[in-house]
Structure formats: C-alpha cells, structure tokens
Amino acid sequence: MCGIVGGVANKNIISLLLEGLNRLEYRGYDSSGLIVLSKNNTFDRVRSLGKVKNLEDNLKGRVPLIEGNIGIAHTRWATHGEPSIHNAHPHISKNSVSLVHNGIIENYIELKNDQLSNGYLFTSETDTEVIAHAIDFAMKSCSTLIASVQLAIKSFSGSYGLGIISSKYPDQIIAARKGSPLVIGIGVNGNYIASDQIALLSVTNKFIFLEDGDVAEIKIDKITIYDFEGNLVKRPVKISKLKLGEFDVGDYDHFMQKEIFEQPQAIRDTLESRITNDSILISTFGFKAEEIFNKVTQVQIVACGSSYNAGLVAKYWLEDIAKISCNVEVASEYRYRRPILLNNTLFVTLSQSGETADTVEALKEAKKINSSITTLCITNSAESTLTRLSDLIFLTHAGLEISVASSKAFTTQLVALALLTCSIGKLKNTINKKQEKEIIDGLKRLPGLVSEALLQENQIKKLAIKFKDKNSTLFVGRGTMHAIAMEGALKLKEISYIHAEAYPAGELKHGPIALIDRHMPVIAIAPNDELLEKLKSNLQEVKSRGSQMIVFEDENSMVKPMEAMEVIPVTSNLGRITAPIIFTIPLQLLSYHIAIIKGTDVDKPRNLAKSVTVE
Known part of the structure; x- marks a missing residue:
C-alpha cells in the first residue's frame, strides 16, 4: 500500500x-x-x-x-x-x-x-x-x-x-x-x-x-x-x-475530526435518490437487483477492518429483520480456507477504497468456487477494482476520506447495508409496508440525529482526559452493539495506541472479567432494547470489580449511575437500524480526543496506511 x-x-x-x-x-x-x-x-x-x-x-x-x-x-x-x-x-x-x-x-x-x-x-x-x-x-x-x-x-x-x-x-x-x-x-x-x-x-x-x-x-x-x-x-x-x-482540512484540526463532522452530509448524500414515496428504490443496487434479490437465499459478507465491523452489524439486521441467513468473514481468512458457496448466494464485499487486496482476492476466489453466485460491491470509489469485478454496485457517496481511521466511510456503509436489508426483506415479504416506512423514517432522521450526537464533543473531551495514562480498555455491548464496540476498540487502538478489546457483555464471565480492576476502564453501549436489562446486570458485575466505567446510553435506558461511572445520554427513541449508527459517533469522538491528549499523529497513525492494497 x-x-x-x-x-x-x-x-x-x-x-x-x-x-x-x-x-x-x-x-x-x-x-x-x-x-x-x-x-x-x-x-x-x-x-x-x-x-x-x-x-x-x-x-x-x-x-x-x-x-x-x-x-x-x-x-x-x-x-x-x-x-x-x-x-x-x-x-x-x-x-x-x-x-x-x-x-x-x-x-x-x-x-x-x-x-x-x-x-x-x-x-x-x-x-x-x-x-x-x-x-x-x-x-x-x-x-x-x-x-x-x-x-x-x-x-x-x-x-x-x-x-x-x-x-x-x-x-x-x-x-x-x-x-x-x-x-x-x-x-x-x-x-x-x-x-x-x-x-x-x-x-x-x-x-x-x-x-x-x-x-x-x-x-x-x-x-x-x-x-x-x-x-x-x-x-x-x-x-x-x-x-x-x-483535500483541505478547513476549520478543523485534523482530517479525522473534519470527516467525523461531515457524517450528517455524507449520510444525506448516500440516501439521496435511493428513497422515494416512503419506499426504497431497489434499482439503486443495479438494474437487475430486484430479479437477483428475489432469488437470493443467503448472504455472504466479506470485508476487512472497519468494513468487517459494518458487516457484523448487517448480519443482525439481515437475519433479524429480513429473515435471511447471513455469514460475515474476514477477507484474508476467507480467501484461503476453501469455503463452500451455495447457489443463490449474494456475495457482498465492503471496502472504502474498492482496492483492499484481500477483499478483491476473496471476491475472485468466490467466483471461481461458484460462478453462479451474484456479487455486490459496497464502496466509496466508483472507479475501483471491486466495482469492475462485481455484478451489482452500491456507491456510498461518503466523499473523500483522508484520515487513515475510517469514520464517515463506516457509517455510510451501515446506511447502505440498511437499505440492502430493507430491499431484500420487502422482496421476501418479511418486511411489510408499515415496517419499511418505519425504517425509512429512521433513515431520514439519521443526519439530524448524528448532528445532535456531535454536540457532545465538549463533554467527551473531558472524558478523554481520564485515559491519558491508561494502557488497556474494554468495550462491551450486546447484539449489534457488540459490533459497534468492536469498531470503538479498533478506533482507539488505531489512533491512540491504547490496547483495546471488545466483547459481548454476556461473555465477560467467560474470561475477560479477570482483567477488570480500577486500572482497566470499561466502555459500555446501552441502547433501549430487549437486551437492556441483561446489560445492566453485566454492568453491575463489572462495577463490583472496581472498574472505572463510561456508559453511552439511550435516554430511555435510564442506567443508574454508580461510583466511578459516567453515564452519557446519546439520544433517545432509536430503532434497530439507527441505534448502531448513532452510538458509533461518541466512540469516534472519544478515540479522537484521547489521541489528541496522547499526542499521536491522528490522521497518519504509525505502521498504518489508508488503503491496504497488499496482503
């Protein structure tokens, strides 16, 4: 690269x-x-x-x-x-x-x-x-x-x-x-x-x-x-x-900060002309998309890095909302493991640049394994290798992303995957008109919700100070929020060089809880969903071990603050589609400001490059 x-x-x-x-x-x-x-x-x-x-x-x-x-x-x-x-x-x-x-x-x-x-x-x-x-x-x-x-x-x-x-x-x-x-x-x-x-x-x-x-x-x-x-x-x-x-950083201190704050517009641009009269235009995925999606019986997503985390969120959506089987794999592993690809599989690649080497090669390998599959590329680059190799193409319209750590490319990929979920679901009759309208209403609200989440930057700056001397951090979440916790941990590792790991909150008792003490901060994501009460129990377990905690919550989650625990309301009344995207925003800001405090090179972190075009 x-x-x-x-x-x-x-x-x-x-x-x-x-x-x-x-x-x-x-x-x-x-x-x-x-x-x-x-x-x-x-x-x-x-x-x-x-x-x-x-x-x-x-x-x-x-x-x-x-x-x-x-x-x-x-x-x-x-x-x-x-x-x-x-x-x-x-x-x-x-x-x-x-x-x-x-x-x-x-x-x-x-x-x-x-x-x-x-x-x-x-x-x-x-x-x-x-x-x-x-x-x-x-x-x-x-x-x-x-x-x-x-x-x-x-x-x-x-x-x-x-x-x-x-x-x-x-x-x-x-x-x-x-x-x-x-x-x-x-x-x-x-x-x-x-x-x-x-x-x-x-x-x-x-x-x-x-x-x-x-x-x-x-x-x-x-x-x-x-x-x-x-x-x-x-x-x-x-x-x-x-x-x-x-290519100008404008009034911002770094490209990453600029790109974080460009997310409302990037999401608007990604949704533009893809929704009309409260209906998702399936043809935005390609003129044969409706015919292809009707025949699809399973989805295989292959990606790397932040794109892989976006794919994990989509797995929950596709299986829970569209009721279609979905597998998600890291491209560098998929391409070498001799996978089985069934007929009527929609093979989805995610890549900001469309040039990620392992993802490109995984796509080529998949087409060799089963030439009858249909391939869909979700990317931010119109003229890329993945777009040339794929049957269907969805461009995210995120605009140029310069900072190595992805922000708006990630959230616009989630928007694209939400549109894909709804498109397949309505063709399979697993999403009715009322549900489609609810999803569309949520997507239309997203730019405003992201703007509101960005208003918390000053509060998050104060939280970041507490991480100045930390060496490790745990991120926890349940359901789609586990994937968002993974993205938060990745951002922290990338730009602040703090070791960070993410776990499903219910997995803590199976090993990670042994690491928790007053020196190990824990960051939790608490949406108001069916897993909230179980998450609250998990938080009690963590708190009893003396950890310093930050909880980003839906206002309606009403997590009870405890000693050495900060509860930050992010927004309220989020649905299954909007919640993962909105909870991404404070994690991006937190990682960014921790990196500023630690004095790292935010846009160009050591040993990393933006587009991974070699193995």
Whole structure:
C-alpha cells in the first residue's frame, strides 16, 4: 500500500511530484523519494526517511536544484525491508532503469538468486529491486522499453503497480498494473500516472483507469495501452468529479475530526435518490437487483477492518429483520480456507477504497468456487477494482476520506447495508409496508440525529482526559452493539495506541472479567432494547470489580449511575437500524480526543496506511 506518482511534461515535474506525494501520503509514510531524468539523460534521485515533508526539506538543501521534465515518485509503507533510506523507492538498476512499485513480488527470492548469478548487485532488502534488474536484463534482448517491461513481468508472481523510466528512453514512462491500482492522467501540459486520481487533480480531471494486466507507454503527446497478452487495447477516459477543495482540512484540526463532522452530509448524500414515496428504490443496487434479490437465499459478507465491523452489524439486521441467513468473514481468512458457496448466494464485499487486496482476492476466489453466485460491491470509489469485478454496485457517496481511521466511510456503509436489508426483506415479504416506512423514517432522521450526537464533543473531551495514562480498555455491548464496540476498540487502538478489546457483555464471565480492576476502564453501549436489562446486570458485575466505567446510553435506558461511572445520554427513541449508527459517533469522538491528549499523529497513525492494497 504505497503511493506512486509520475509524469512526462513540458516543464519541470518536481513540484507536481511533491504535490502528488503529499496527497498520497495516506497510503504510506515510512519513507519517500523521487527521481527525474536530467537534461543530459542521467538519473537524479533524492530519498528521505519518514514523511514527505522530510523529502521536501531534503530537496531544498540540494545545490544545484533538481530539475527534469520526466520523473516518478513514491511514498512507502514498508513490507519487505525495514523503513530506511536504502529501502526507499525509486530503485535503480545499472543506471539504465528506475522504477517505483506498489505491491508484493512473491517470488522475489528466486528471482534475486538468478540475478545475483547474472552479476546484478542489490542495495536494498526490498522485493522491488528485482523488478528493476529484470527489466534491465530484458532490455538486452528487446528493442523498446515497453517490450522489455512486457517480457520482464511475465516472470513475476504477486502484485504490482509500476512506474518505470529509463535513461535510454528519455521521452516516456511505462506503467504496469496487476492487483494494485494505477491511473493515467491526461493533461494539457503532459501525461501522468498515479496510484489515485487525487494526486493529479491540479493538472487534470481526465483519467484512464488501467485494468489488471495492462501495460501502458506514456509520452507527452501519446498514450498506448496493451493488455497482459500484448494486444493493443482502448480504455475509456473518465472525467473525475473530485475537487481540490476536498483535500483541505478547513476549520478543523485534523482530517479525522473534519470527516467525523461531515457524517450528517455524507449520510444525506448516500440516501439521496435511493428513497422515494416512503419506499426504497431497489434499482439503486443495479438494474437487475430486484430479479437477483428475489432469488437470493443467503448472504455472504466479506470485508476487512472497519468494513468487517459494518458487516457484523448487517448480519443482525439481515437475519433479524429480513429473515435471511447471513455469514460475515474476514477477507484474508476467507480467501484461503476453501469455503463452500451455495447457489443463490449474494456475495457482498465492503471496502472504502474498492482496492483492499484481500477483499478483491476473496471476491475472485468466490467466483471461481461458484460462478453462479451474484456479487455486490459496497464502496466509496466508483472507479475501483471491486466495482469492475462485481455484478451489482452500491456507491456510498461518503466523499473523500483522508484520515487513515475510517469514520464517515463506516457509517455510510451501515446506511447502505440498511437499505440492502430493507430491499431484500420487502422482496421476501418479511418486511411489510408499515415496517419499511418505519425504517425509512429512521433513515431520514439519521443526519439530524448524528448532528445532535456531535454536540457532545465538549463533554467527551473531558472524558478523554481520564485515559491519558491508561494502557488497556474494554468495550462491551450486546447484539449489534457488540459490533459497534468492536469498531470503538479498533478506533482507539488505531489512533491512540491504547490496547483495546471488545466483547459481548454476556461473555465477560467467560474470561475477560479477570482483567477488570480500577486500572482497566470499561466502555459500555446501552441502547433501549430487549437486551437492556441483561446489560445492566453485566454492568453491575463489572462495577463490583472496581472498574472505572463510561456508559453511552439511550435516554430511555435510564442506567443508574454508580461510583466511578459516567453515564452519557446519546439520544433517545432509536430503532434497530439507527441505534448502531448513532452510538458509533461518541466512540469516534472519544478515540479522537484521547489521541489528541496522547499526542499521536491522528490522521497518519504509525505502521498504518489508508488503503491496504497488499496482503
């Protein structure tokens, strides 16, 4: 999960490379680097450890300044080889080939041994360096750079998004994609490549999204694309609707805070044109959705991280409300366990980016296992691998999410899954008109309810102070709130580095209660539902062990405060659909403000990246 940007332009490319890297830093920030072809067609490379700002500072100190009209750049999330200068991209082979890489070459040890025997030297511990050497070796028998790349990639096992330049072919960049996202930007003053269109919005809004196996030759006035078999292909040019202003933090302190407060509008946008006359438009999932949903007998959800937690909430909804069997699995486990997929299964993938590697591969594996299944992708990215692979597509319209820790992408996924639940339920006659209207009324209230929950930020700031010196936290909930507790624990781990775990409240006596003492805070979620009284009993058990407690409740739950227990009313009269979404909000704010107090890098937490495009 690294960021790539490059270009062939009629002016110095350095500023564009740096601007692109800053926008791609969410993909990794262990190190960064860039390389250009100078006027005498030699490589000029600069690399720095840590964030892109360090690379910018390094460049300011260079005399003479680096200049070049063709170049590539990279921001790294380390996989093979520790974060270091010598492992930073771009990598060079024999001063003839330089490249940047996002992905993993699984057979790199075998390739490296062959290359060592052929006299190639290695200056890094990365798997990427074998790609550069393989292309250099191919150039000995090929008459063009693109032919050399096409020959070299035949020997790779794994995934790659590549940007390649050569001192012997100083008028072009080669881009190659397999399993890792890569786009071509078509500009007025040149043509460009990037892992994500956001890196290039200052120079173009016209993009070509490369497909798996594509290899492209990019010159200042011409773009030529071949598929993996070497056939000349045409890929459509898409006009991006993203705007540069979406990358500004505005009046907020961090992107995460901004994105938390953007949730009311994100939910409105996700619901827009999907509900009419108190009825959910099933066609929003695809023009064949009604026919497909009628035949579905079970749902399989596959996802990672926050998306997996959203899937767990949906399991309760689908089985309780729509009365249809639902299984939810972590994508990285599902793809390797030889699952059984029955006919008439709706296979649902959830991914903010639509590029999550394990989720993409799980989808591919599922289609191999049973080609008759129907696939539905719920994502925030219209031009992604998952959307291209899926039969049905639902776009969440959350808008750009920059912070590594997901907020609005998670809640809009829940909205999408609520619409899916209602759509299947009404087709299966397990949801009647009255129930559908109640669900729709709840969904329509959501933006206002989220806005009300956000008003508690100041109170939550005060709660966050109590966590300054804590090392561990337990989150508990029952029913759908167990999944929301899991999401709360994940957020706390991600951005504050406090160890956190979530349990069903009824599971405490089966082990976790042994951990509870006055040093272990417990955060509970208490909606006003059929499990409330059982939850109150669980809270008494926790309190008797001396724990410091925070309880987020529905006003009608009326949890009785006790010593060292804070009860925070979040809202009231929530239904089964709205409650999980609303109770997510205070957990997001709590994690955010704890991270602020602890002084962590909220938007870019250590060791993490936004889009996990490698295993």
